[in-house]
Amino acid sequence: xxxxxxxxxxxxxxxxxxxxxxxxxxxxxxxxxxxxxxxxxxxxxxxxxxxxxxxxxxxxxxxxxxxxxxxxxxxxxxxxxxxxxxxxxxxxxxxxxxxxxxxxxxxxx
Amino acid sequence: xxxxxxxxxxxxxxxxxxxxxxxxxxxxxxxxxxxxxxxxxxxxxxxxxxxxxxxxxxxxxxxxxxxxxxxxxxxxxxxxxxxxxxxxxxxxxxxxxxxxxxxxxxxxxxxxxx
Numbered sequence: 001x002x003x004x005x006x007x008x009x010x011x012x013x014x015x016x017x018x019x020x021x022x023x024x025x026x027x028x029x030x031x032x033x034x035x036x037x038x039x040x041x042x043x044x045x046x047x048x049x050x051x052x053x054x055x056x057x058x059x060x061x062x063x064x065x066x067x068x069x070x071x072x073x074x075x076x077x078x079x080x081x082x083x084x085x086x087x088x089x090x091x092x093x094x095x096x097x098x099x100x101x102x103x104x105x106x107x108x109x
Numbered sequence: 110x111x112x113x114x115x116x117x118x119x120x121x122x123x124x125x126x127x128x129x130x131x132x133x134x135x136x137x138x139x140x141x142x143x144x145x146x147x148x149x150x151x152x153x154x155x156x157x158x159x160x161x162x163x164x165x166x167x168x169x170x171x172x173x174x175x176x177x178x179x180x181x182x183x184x185x186x187x188x189x190x191x192x193x194x195x196x197x198x199x200x201x202x203x204x205x206x207x208x209x210x211x212x213x214x215x216x217x218x219x220x221x222x223x
Contacts, residue, residue, distance in 0.1 A: 033211055041147065041200040041217050048211035086152070090212070096143050097204065097212060099153040 003027060004089050006100035013107050019074040021103045023087035031090040032063045032070040033097065036083055043086070047072070077107045111136040113205050115215025121223055122193050129189040130218040132203035138183035139205035143212070144176070148199040156201075159186060183207070190220065198222045 007022045023032060033048040047054050047061035054061045058077075063070040074081055084104050088097040114133040122128045132142065141160040145153040157167040159180040167173060180186040186205070190197050200219050204212040 031211070035214075041219060043202065043214045043217070045211060045214065088153075088212075096141075096155055096158045097145075097153075098155070099145075101152045 003098040004087055004100040006087050006103050008103060009101065010104040011106070013077050013105070015077060015079055015107055015109055017077055019077050019081070019105055021072040021074075021085055021087070021105075023070045023072070023089075023100055025068050025089045025098070027068075027091065029065060029068070029089040029091060032061070033088045033090065034061055034072045035086040035088060037086055037102065038083065046085075074105075077105075079107050079109060081105060082107045111210070111213050113203060113213045113215040115203055115218060117218055118216060119219040119221070121221045124194055124222055125192055127189055127191045128193060128220065129187055130201055130203075131185070131187040132205065132215050134184045134205045134207075134213070137210065137213070138207040139186065140183060140207050142180055142186040142203055142205045144178060144186075144188045145202045145204065146199050147202070148196075153202065156188070193220065193222045195222050
């Protein structure tokens with residue numbers, strides 16, 4: 001079955017609201033990495049952390065490895081935040097990642 | 110900083126022909142490189158993982174005969190899609206890392222098969 005489950009699959013917010021994206025994984029992970037996928041398809045790495053909480057700008061990633069879950073919090077969402085957010089789980093130390101199906105965020109004025 | 114250059118960004122090939130894509134790691138030594146495909150309306154699937162000094166490991170549904178990969182040194186990897194057909198279309202990504210860092214991705218190669 002799907003190793004990485006993301007929820008919600010889609011989210012619609014008004015500008016200024018906060019977004020919370022969840023990621024659950026079915027096996028032990030060494031790291032969780034969050035990506036933003038541009039409309040053209042390329043991936044922008046947002047945050048990567050093995051456990052605990054990490055911040056950058058308006059983004060906060062929290063990973064609780066023992067509970068096999070993680071989250072990405074986007075505060076004060078902006079229209080330009082709209083797009084697809086992917087959670088990827090890493091097992092071991094290679095480049096192998098298992099991706100979730102993504103969460104489509106739409107931020108309206 | 111660490112970067113991965115992937116090229117070409119997009120390519121169109123005729124059904125039954127082959128195309129090759131390449132990735133170059135800059136600013137770090139790519140000890141492992143993974144190749145992924147995102148087919149239309151799907152998430153990323155791992156094709157294979159290549160680690161220097163180890164055999165390339167292909168995932169189920171992907172074979173070396175169809176997707177031969179080369180990883181000759183710590184800065185370069187290439188993958189060829191042989192005999193491409195409609196079901197091979199999609200976005201192909203390479204992800205590389207060195208040591209215990211995060212995985213760095215190229216911008217992808219979008220393959221269209223006509």
